[in-house]
Amino acid sequence: MGRECEGDVSLSGVRVARKQATRERVLAAARDLFVEQGYEGATIRMIAERAGVATGSVFTTFTSKLEILRAVMEERLDGLYTELDNLAPHLRGSIADRLCSIMAVHYDFEMKRPRLFTAYLAANFEWTDGAPVITFGNNPKLRGMLRDVLNHGLSNGEVRAGADIETFIEIVLSAYAMNYRRAAQEGYSPSELIGLMDKQISLAFRGVGAP
Amino acid sequence: MNHVPSHILSADARPLTRRALAKLRTRKALLAAGKRLFTERGYAEATVRDIARAAGMSTGAVFANFTDKSDLFGEILANDNEALSETMRQIADIQKRSVREALLVVLAAGYAFHLKQLPLLQAAISVSWSHSPEDEARSRAGLRRIQSIIEEILHRGQTAGEIRKDADIDLIVDMICTAYRSNYRLAAYDDFDLDALSQRLERQLDVILNAVKV
Numbered sequence: 001m002g003r004e005c006e007g008d009v010s011l012s013g014v015r016v017a018r019k020q021a022t023r024e025r026v027l028a029a030a031r032d033l034f035v036e037q038g039y040e041g042a043t044i045r046m047i048a049e050r051a052g053v054a055t056g057s058v059f060t061t062f063t064s065k066l067e068i069l070r071a072v073m074e075e076r077l078d079g080l081y082t083e084l085d086n087l088a089p090h091l092r093g094s095i096a097d098r099l100c101s102i103m104a105v106h107y108d109f110e111m112k113r114p115r116l117f118t119a120y121l122a123a124n125f126e127w128t129d130g131a132p133v134i135t136f137g138n139n140p141k142l143r144g145m146l147r148d149v150l151n152h153g154l155s156n157g158e159v160r161a162g163a164d165i166e167t168f169i170e171i172v173l174s175a176y177a178m179n180y181r182r183a184a185q186e187g188y189s190p191s192e193l194i195g196l197m198d199k200q201i202s203l204a205f206r207g208v209g210a211p
Numbered sequence: 212m213n214h215v216p217s218h219i220l221s222a223d224a225r226p227l228t229r230r231a232l233a234k235l236r237t238r239k240a241l242l243a244a245g246k247r248l249f250t251e252r253g254y255a256e257a258t259v260r261d262i263a264r265a266a267g268m269s270t271g272a273v274f275a276n277f278t279d280k281s282d283l284f285g286e287i288l289a290n291d292n293e294a295l296s297e298t299m300r301q302i303a304d305i306q307k308r309s310v311r312e313a314l315l316v317v318l319a320a321g322y323a324f325h326l327k328q329l330p331l332l333q334a335a336i337s338v339s340w341s342h343s344p345e346d347e348a349r350s351r352a353g354l355r356r357i358q359s360i361i362e363e364i365l366h367r368g369q370t371a372g373e374i375r376k377d378a379d380i381d382l383i384v385d386m387i388c389t390a391y392r393s394n395y396r397l398a399a400y401d402d403f404d405l406d407a408l409s410q411r412l413e414r415q416l417d418v419i420l421n422a423v424k425v
Contacts, residue, residue, distance in 0.1 A: 168418050
């Protein structure tokens with residue numbers, strides 16, 4: 001009797017583990033295909049084939065390709081956050097310099113897989129019937145770091161008291177995202193993107209910096 | 212009359228003109244049906260077949276007039292853009308107030324225009340990340356019209372002593388345009404209306420213009 005119960009428990013445990021394994025295989029296959037073929041070019045069937053699972057199993061875990069993309073992008077955040085943690089203790093220089101360093105880490109990281117990131121940005125505006133599947137610019141860690149640096153600037157007098165810090169962050173983040181177009185359409189390298197972002201940050205910073 | 216080629220005056224010019232007119236009507240009908248379906252369903256979901264049917268035509272009629280779906284889509288966007296930038300230019304020309312005020316009313320005209328057909332704009336932005344070089348050139352030409360209006364307003368501000376002479380105008384135009392366009396996300400997902408978008412843009416302009424004021 002007891003053995004059977006145990007058997008039941010481990011059976012459902014196996015099921016959960018199997019489902020988790022399928023999920024991971026699907027995500028890994030999707031990430032590779034998005035990088036190789038781009039988001040549009042990769043179909044659910046191709047993802048299933050690459051993952052070695054039935055197309056139906058993909059749909060038991062994800063409702064759409066867009067949702068797979070979102071999961072892939074969420075997974076990648078772990079790596080990005082590690083890099084940001086590594087950077088934090090080394091932030092030096094003026095407030096603008098520090099902001100530039102934080103954004104440069106992002107370009108270096110994302111440009112390792114540019115097609116994945118542009119797919120993410122494009123899907124951001126994809127027509128969905130209802131709520132957005134992907135919320136963009138919502139990397140809380142990035143916003144938090146930018147805010148911390150700017151608050152530090154407020155206390156050391158580099159940032160003007162009463163400056164609209166949140167709007168400044170929005171401007172920087174929208175420029176940050178739009179710059180990827182130059183990578184997608186004009187072949188900008190990571191260092192060219194970083195150079196452009198530096199110019200944008202130093203311009204916008206004059207809008208909030210102390211006179 | 213000498214400069215009119217004789218074949219235009221000849222009898223067989225008539226059917227040719229009629230055919231050209233018919234072709235123009237077909238194009239117009241397809242563009243109108245396409246615009247409606249792309250707005251209702253988004254880019255991927257609006258098929259060439261459905262667009263043809265909505266226009267009361269065959270699928271073949273679409274391909275006789277456009278290379279493919281993205282060509283039809285691109286032309287719809289280009290026509291819209293031409294109409295919008297014309298409106299913006301007229302506003303900019305009569306707008307003699309400050310740079311800030313001028314930019315606000317001009318760009319608010321853009322918000323008002325696109326809010327009426329937001330899904331079309333979403334589709335356009337989404338497609339623009341991965342479309343062909345030809346489509347990119349066309350959409351960039353459209354964007355360029357709006358950028359040049361912003362540029363003129365900023366130059367006027369330089370002349371009026373409002374904006375620093377050494378300001379990097381290209382960079383400012385780019386950043387204003389980016390802020391303006393990024394705000395559409397909030398319209399799509401957070402139900403921002405014209406007022407909310409304009410207020411947000413106003414704050415963004417304040418930061419950017421503060422950076423280059425005299």
